[in-house]
Amino acid sequence: MVTVQKPNGRPRICIDPRPLNKALKRSHFPLPTIDDxxxxxxxxxxxTVCDVKHGFWHVKLTEESSQLTTFATPFGRFRWLRMPMGISPAPEVFQRRLMQALENLPDTYVIADDILITGKGDTTEEAEKDHDRNLRLFLERCxxxxxxxxxxxxxxxxxxxxxxxxxxLLTADGLRADPEKVRxxxxxxxxxxxxxxxRLVGMINYLAKFYKHLSDDCEPLRQLTxxxxxxxxxxxxxDAFKRLKEKITQVPVLKYYSPEEELTLQCDASETGLGAALTQKGKPVAFASRALTLTERGxxxxxxxxxxxxFGMEKFHQYTYGRLVQSDHKLLENIFKKP
Structure with missing residues (x-):
């Protein structure tokens, strides 16, 4: 057992469940992502965004499961009565339980312990009324x-x-990069x-969907790894480091994907990397890029x-079936036109 300090200054009790996790079977339940x-x-x-306080503790353990979480301390042996952090099935179990508890609530979305409630309407006033109604239903359910x-x-x-x-950063105008992560x-x-x-490349890759040609700009740094x-x-x-820091502050606002609108996949290749962009009505929905392997560079x-x-079709496969692909390579177009 160890204790760590939470952001609010209070202690958090943690156990090392690795030996237990080897014997546990994880639930087959899909964990949603922001793209969903x-x-x-x-x-x-x-x-409105809120999170569940002590999320995993909302799940009561059965007597048999509780016995499995027994841990030793200088004061004796203890066991968890509620689901602790660290055990491998916890994320799927908690996600399923929370989604079941909040099912059928309008415009309410759950990812882990973060809950999003939205309001829609042609005007801000209509959206606020819709939001307040949805929020009231959510709080009543809680x-x-x-x-x-x-x-x-x-x-x-x-x-x-x-x-x-x-x-x-969710906005009425589109999806923005989180200012805290950019900062x-x-x-x-x-x-x-x-x-x-x-560490730098990992932080920037988290914002890859906003950054066009990220792979090419990261190449001088990636070579060092x-x-x-x-x-x-x-x-x-x-120079590459300064360029990345400059461009990360200039990334565009991404358009929310709409199933009703025409979608275009734009693809391109350089000497060192591949790039793809999803667009609707000329506005970017998401970017993707990756470096070429030594074999591919030949x-x-x-x-x-x-x-x-x-690469683009596989990266955005959930969007691209039956869609239009754009390439600036004329010879490639001619090849695809041949019978």
Whole structure:
């Protein structure tokens, strides 16, 4: 048993459940992502975000399961009566229970312990009325099911025109990069070792859907993380680092995907990477990119352009079936026209 300090200064008791997890079977329940709900919030104008207080503790353990969580302390042996953090089935079990408790609530979405309530309408006034009605139904359900909410966080994200949610900023105009994550990158000092580069690339990759041609801009830094590479922070890496920090502050607002509108996949390939962009009505829905392997870099340009299309179709497969693909490589177009 160890204790860690929570952001509010209170202690959190943690156990090491790794030996137990080896014997546990995880539930087969899909965990939703932010991309799953974005099409549904495309017409939302008012948002509220709240989280469940001590989320896992809402799930009471059976006597048999409780016995399995027994742990030793200097004061004797104890066991959990409620589901603790760290056991492998916990995320799926909690997600399923919470979604069951809140099912059929209008414009209410659940990802882990973060709950989003939205309001829609042609005007802001209509959206606020719709939101307030949905929020009232949600709170009544929470009272009925004895779901405890974090009141402090609810006050900060109540009835807003834009709210941070799962690492993104939801607004009435579209999806924005979370300013806190952007600020963390722009204030980051130049890395002094490989671990620092890996941390930087990982932070930027979290915002990859907003960043066009991210793979190409990251290439000078990524080279430093290769197995046999020697550490050298030259002007090339410094320029790439500054360029990334500058461009991350200029990423566009992404349009919410609409199933009713025509969608286009734009693909391109460079000497070092592949890029793809989903657009609707000329506005970006999402970007994606990746570096080419050493073998792929030896491909002819026409093969790279075709590979970019394959990459884009696979990356955005849930959107791209039966859709239009755009490529700026004329020879590739001629090949596809041949019988």
């Amino acid at each position: 709900i974005l099409p549904d919030v495309s017409k939302a104008k008012v948002f 009272r009925e099911k004895n779901i405890k909410l974090n009141a402090e966080k609810l006050k900060l994200k109540l009835r807003r025109r834009e709210v941070p949610y799962i690492g993104h 963390a990158i722009t204030q980051m000092p130049a890395p002094t070792g490989i671990k620092g580069v890996q 290769h197995k046999d590479s020697l550490w050298e922070w030259s002007d090339v890496q410094e 491909y002819a340009q026409i093969e790279k352009e075709c590979l970019a299309i394959v």
